[in-house]
Amino acid sequence: MTGASERPSLIGRNLLAGAEPDVAGDAGHEGHPPRVGFFTDTSVCIGCKACEVACKEWNAVPEDGLDFTGMSFDNSQGLGASTWRHVAFIEQSKPLGRAEAAVDHSDVDVLALASRGSGTPVEEAAITPTSPASPSPDGQTGLRWLMASDVCKHCTHAACLDVCPTGALFRTEFGTVVVQDDICNGCGYCVPACPYGVIDVRPEDGGAHKCTLCYDRLGAGQEPACAKACPTDSIQFGPLDELRERAAARVEELHRVGVEDARLYGHDPEDGVGGDGAFFLLLDEPEVYGLPPDPVVTTRDLPSMWRHAGAAALTLLGGVAAVFAAQGVSGRRTGRRR
Amino acid sequence: MSESEVTRDGIRGARPGRHALVGKGMWNGERPGRKARKGGKGRKGDQPMVPRAEFTSYYGRPVLNPPTWHPRDIAGYFFLGGLAGAGSVLAAGAELTGRPVMARALKVSSLAALTGSAAALINDLGRPGRFANMLRVFKPTSPMSVGSWVLAAYGPMAGAAVASDLAGRLPRTGRAATVAAALLGPAVASYTAVLAADTAVPAWHDGYRELPFVFVGSAAAAAGGMALLASPVAENAPARGVALLGTAVETAAAKAMERRLGVVAETYREGRAGRLMRTAEALSAAGALGGALLGRRSRTAAAVSGAALLAASACTRFGVFYAGMRSAEDPKYTVLPQRERLEARREGSRDG
Ligand code: SF4
Ligand code: SF4
Numbered sequence: 001m002t003g004a005s006e007r008p009s010l011i012g013r014n015l016l017a018g019a020e021p022d023v024a025g026d027a028g029h030e031g032h033p034p035r036v037g038f039f040t041d042t043s044v045c046i047g048c049k050a051c052e053v054a055c056k057e058w059n060a061v062p063e064d065g066l067d068f069t070g071m072s073f074d075n076s077q078g079l080g081a082s083t084w085r086h087v088a089f090i091e092q093s094k095p096l097g098r099a100e101a102a103v104d105h106s107d108v109d110v111l112a113l114a115s116r117g118s119g120t121p122v123e124e125a126a127i128t129p130t131s132p133a134s135p136s137p138d139g140q141t142g143l144r145w146l147m148a149s150d151v152c153k154h155c156t157h158a159a160c161l162d163v164c165p166t167g168a169l170f171r172t173e174f175g176t177v178v179v180q181d182d183i184c185n186g187c188g189y190c191v192p193a194c195p196y197g198v199i200d201v202r203p204e205d206g207g208a209h210k211c212t213l214c215y216d217r218l219g220a221g222q223e224p225a226c227a228k229a230c231p232t233d234s235i236q237f238g239p240l241d242e243l244r245e246r247a248a249a250r251v252e253e254l255h256r257v258g259v260e261d262a263r264l265y266g267h268d269p270e271d272g273v274g275g276d277g278a279f280f281l282l283l284d285e286p287e288v289y290g291l292p293p294d295p296v297v298t299t300r301d302l303p304s305m306w307r308h309a310g311a312a313a314l315t316l317l318g319g320v321a322a323v324f325a326a327q328g329v330s331g332r333r334t335g336r337r338r
Numbered sequence: 339m340s341e342s343e344v345t346r347d348g349i350r351g352a353r354p355g356r357h358a359l360v361g362k363g364m365w366n367g368e369r370p371g372r373k374a375r376k377g378g379k380g381r382k383g384d385q386p387m388v389p390r391a392e393f394t395s396y397y398g399r400p401v402l403n404p405p406t407w408h409p410r411d412i413a414g415y416f417f418l419g420g421l422a423g424a425g426s427v428l429a430a431g432a433e434l435t436g437r438p439v440m441a442r443a444l445k446v447s448s449l450a451a452l453t454g455s456a457a458a459l460i461n462d463l464g465r466p467g468r469f470a471n472m473l474r475v476f477k478p479t480s481p482m483s484v485g486s487w488v489l490a491a492y493g494p495m496a497g498a499a500v501a502s503d504l505a506g507r508l509p510r511t512g513r514a515a516t517v518a519a520a521l522l523g524p525a526v527a528s529y530t531a532v533l534a535a536d537t538a539v540p541a542w543h544d545g546y547r548e549l550p551f552v553f554v555g556s557a558a559a560a561a562g563g564m565a566l567l568a569s570p571v572a573e574n575a576p577a578r579g580v581a582l583l584g585t586a587v588e589t590a591a592a593k594a595m596e597r598r599l600g601v602v603a604e605t606y607r608e609g610r611a612g613r614l615m616r617t618a619e620a621l622s623a624a625g626a627l628g629g630a631l632l633g634r635r636s637r638t639a640a641a642v643s644g645a646a647l648l649a650a651s652a653c654t655r656f657g658v659f660y661a662g663m664r665s666a667e668d669p670k671y672t673v674l675p676q677r678e679r680l681e682a683r684r685e686g687s688r689d690g
Contacts, residue, residue: 016479071397078399088396163536165483166471185471186464188406189482192537192666197403206464287673290396294676298536298543299479305532305546312531312550313524315587316558317427323579324431330573 017300019269020156027171035175036218037277038227038235039243040149041250042289043262045234047073047147051085054229058214059084062204072145078290079150081202084211085226088289090146148289149226149235152177152198152211153266154277157297160190160199160210168208175240176213176277184208195273195295213277240277247281259283265291272296393677395669402538404666411462413659416530417652418455420557421564422448423527426496428561428580430520432573433513440577443568444561445500445516448523452496456489481533488525495519527557534662540672541605541665542658548595549658555588556654559622563647566629566640574640578629581647585626588654589619600678602671605661614657622650 015026024032055061064082069075072089079086158177161169168184171177179190179199186206190199199210214224222228227237236243247264254262265286266276272295286293395401405412429444460469472486495518502512531553535546542549562581566574592615596603606615625646632639665671 069397074397078396078403080403090396159538162477162479163482165475165477165480165486166468167475167477168471183468183471183474184465185468187472187482188462188464189480189533189537191403192405192539192662194403195538197401200403201406201464203464208464285394287394287401287669287677288396290399290401290669292401292672292676294680295538298538301543301546302479302481302532302536305481305535305550308547309528309532309550312554313528315551316424316524316527316554317521319583319587320424320427320431320558320576320580323583324435324576327576327579328435330436 015157015274016162016302017157017272017297018274020274021269023156023171024173024175029171029173032173032175034239034241035277036213036238037154037176037240037243037279038151038213038224038237039247039279039281040151041234041236041247041281042146042148043234043250043254043259043281043283044232045087045147045149046232047087047089047145048231049087050229050231051149051226051235052076052083052087054225055085055211058217058225059212061209062202079152079196079198079200079210081200081209084151084209086150088146088148088150090148090284090288092144092146092284094144144283146283146289148280148282149230150289150291151226151278152213153196153273153279154211154213155297156269156274156277157299158273159193159195159297159299160208162297162299162302163189163193165189172215172218174213174215174218176215176218178212178215179208179210181207181209193298195292195297197290243279247279251281254281272300393670393674395673398669400667401669401672402666404663405537405539406464407659408462409656409659409663411458413652413656415455415458415462416534416553416655416659417556417560418451418458419530420527420553420651420655421560421648422451422455422496423492423523423525424554424557424561424580424584425451425564426492426499426516426519426523426526428565428577429499430516431576432565432569433516435576437569437573437576440565440569440573441516442503444565445496445503445519447564447568448519449496449500452489452493452526456493481529481536485526485529485533488522488529492519492522492526495522524554528554534658537662538672539662539666540602540675541599541661544599544602544675545595548591548598551591552588552595552654552658555584555586555591556618556622556651558584559588559626559647560584560651562629563625563644563651566633566644566647568644571634571637571640574629574633577644578633581626581629581643585622585647585650588622592619592654601674602665605665605668605671606657609660609664611657611659611661611664614653614660618650618653618657620650621646621653625650 020026024035061084062082064076064080067075069077071077072091074087074089076083076086154176161171161177165187166183166185168180169177169190170180184207186201186208188201188208190208191201199208201208217224223237227235236246244267247267251262251264261283263282264279265282266279269275282289425444425448429441429448432441432444460466463469472483473490475483476487477483495515498515499512499519502508502515528550531550534542535549537543558580562577562584565577566581569577596606605611625643628646629640629643633643
C-alpha cells in the first residue's frame with residue numbers, strides 16, 4: 001500500500017475532538033491530496049446491493065454468513081469484519097414526501113395508454129411504492145421503503161485509530177482510516193471503541209477488518225468500488241469539501257419538493273467525532289437506520305479519564321500509606337488506632 | 339456506473355441536478371394530466387411528517403459492535419491486575435513496617451497475578467503470536483498501549499522484589515524494587531478502568547469518573563484479602579484496615595456511578611451483571627467486617643474473610659464486564675442517552 005511508510009506514531013499529535021481541517025497533515029503527511037470521502041444519498045438508493053457485491057469482489061472479503069433474517073431484504077444485517085458495505089431496508093407505513101401510495105387510477109384510460117405502446121414516457125414515470133399499507137386510523141394510506149448503504153465513516157476523530165495500541169490503524173494521506181493487517185495483533189480494542197459499530201475482529205484470522213475506502217484504488221486514481229458500482233449515484237465519492245456542498249444543495253432541493261424529513265447526518269465538522277469522512281442524507285432519524293443519533297469519539301474524554309484514574313491511583317497509594325501509618329511498625333504499636 | 343470521472347484532484351464532469359426526485363417533486367408539485375383530487379385529503383404533505391422522537395432501533399440490532407473479548411480473559415485480567423498492583427503497595431508497606439511474612443506473601447501473589455493477567459491478555463489476542471506488537475509504539479491515546487508499557491516497567495520490579503526476598507540476596511536492590519513496584523502498582527490497578535471507559539460502551543464510558551475508584555477500591559479489597567489470607571494475625575492489622583478502606587471506596591464509587599448512569603444503570607442492576615454486583619457487595623461487606631471484627635483473634639476467620647474479599651473483587655470485575663456487554667448489545671442504551679443529550683442541547687439553545 002502506498003503511503004504506509006508514514007510513521008503512525010505521529011497520530012499522537014492530533015487533537016482529540018472538535019473540528020480539524022487538516023487530518024492528513026496532522027498525521028504527518030506533507031503535500032497530501034485533498035481529503036476524500038463518501039456522500040451517501042439514501043433518497044435515491046434502490047437497494048440493489050451492487051455496492052455490497054462490488055466491495056466483496058474488489059477487496060476479496062470473505063463470506064459473512066448466509067442467513068435469512070426476515071428483516072425486509074436485509075440479510076447481511078450490519079457492518080462487521082466481513083461486511084464493509086451494508087444496505088439497510090426499512091419498511092414504514094408513511095408516505096414518502098408527498099407521494100401518494102394508494103393511487104386512484106379510475107380516471108386513467110388504460111386502453112388509450114396501451115395504444116401508445118409499451119414504455120412509459122420518461123416525464124410521466126413515477127416512483128410509486130409497490131403495495132400500499134393498510135390505512136392508518138386517520139384513514140391515511142402510505143408505504144415507504146427506506147434503503148441506505150452504510151459504511152465506515154472514516155471519522156475525523158476516529159476512536160478505533162486512537163485506541164489501537166499497535167499502530168495497525170493509521171490515517172492515510174487521503175484522510176481516511178485504514179488497518180494494516182500485518183501489524184494488527186487482534187487485541188480487539190478498536191471494536192467497542194467505534195461509536196458506529198463498524199470495525200470488528202474476524203474470527204477466522206483473528207485480525208480487525210473494515211472498509212479501507214479502497215486505499216489501493218485511490219492510490220491509482222480510481223474511485224472506490226462501491227461508488228463505481230452504484231447505479232443511481234446514491235454513493236458519491238469525491239473531495240470532502242465538494243461533497244459537503246453537493247449534499248447541502250441536495251437537501252435543499254428535497255425540502256423544496258416536499259420531502260421535509262430529509263436531513264444530513266455526519267456532515268458537520270462540529271459534531272462529536274469532528275465530522276465524518278463518509279456522511280449521509282437520511283429520510284428519518286439516524287437510529288431508524290441503526291445509526292447512533294449523537295455519536296461522540298470516546299477519546300474526547302480521555303484527558304479527564306486519566307485525571308480520574310490518577311486521582312484514584314493516589315487514593316490507593318495514600319490510603320494504604322495512611323493505614324500503615326496508623327497501625328505503626330509491627331510489635332511497637334503506637335496506640336494511634338481507633 | 340457514474341458518468342463523472344474521478345481524478346486525484348477531484349471529480350470531472352459531474353452533472354449536478356440530475357438526481358431522481360421523489361414525491362410531487364417529480365412534477366414540481368403538479369401531477370400532469372390529472373385533475374386535482376376531490377376532497378381535502380391530498381394536501382397533508384404540507385405538514386412535516388417527522389413524528390416526535392421516540393426510541394427506535396433497526397430491528398433491535400445493536401448500534402455498537404460489542405467487544406469480542408472473552409469474559410474470563412478480560413474480567414480476569416482486570417481482577418488480577420488489581421490484585422497485583424494493590425498487592426505491591428501493601429507489600430512495600432508491610433516490608434517497611436516490619437511485617438516480613440505479609441510482605442513476602444504479597445510480593446509472590448503480585449508476581450503470580452501479574453503473570454496470570456499477562457497470560458490472560460495474550461490469550462485473548464486474536465493473534466497471540468504478535469503480542470509483542472503491543473510495545474511497537476507508545477500511544478498516549480491508547481490506554482492499552484499505556485498499560486502495556488506500565489506493565490513492562492512494573493513486571494521486572496515485581497519480579498526483582500520477589501527474587502531478592504526469596505533468595506535473601508541483594509537486599510538493597512530488593513528494597514528498591516519493592517518500592518518501585520509499590521509506586522507503579524496504583525497505575526497498574528487503575529489504568530484498566532480507563533481501558534474499559536475509553537470505549538463507546540455506555541456502561542463503561544459514561545461511568546468514566548467513578549470507574550477508576552471502583553477498580554482501585556476493588557483492588558485494595560482484593561490485596562487486603564490476600565494479606566488476610568496469607569499472613570499471621572500478629573501482622574494482619576493493616577490488611578484489615580486496607581480491606582475496610584477498599585470496600586468503602588468501591589461501594590461508594592459504584593453507587594455514585596449508578597446514580598450518574600441513568601437508564602444505563604439498569605445494566606448493573608439486572609441480569610447476570612446485577613447478580614454479580616450484588617454478590618460482590620455482600621461478599622466484600624462480609625469479608626471486610628469479618629476481618630475487622632474477628633481477624634485479630636482467629637487465623638481461620640481472617641483467612642475466610644480474606645477469601646471472601648478476593649471473591650468479591652472477582653465478582654465486581656465480572657459484573658462490570660457483563661454490564662458493559664449488555665449495554666453494548668441493546669441499542670436502547672446507546673440511543674436513549676444520546677437522544678436525551680440531543681434534546682437537552684436543543685432545549686439549551688432554545689433557552690439561551
Ligand atoms: S466509523 Fe468506526 S471504524 Fe470507521 S473510522 Fe470511525 S471509529 Fe473507526
Ligand atoms: S485489533 Fe488490531 S487494529 Fe484493532 S486495536 Fe487491536 S491491534 Fe489495533
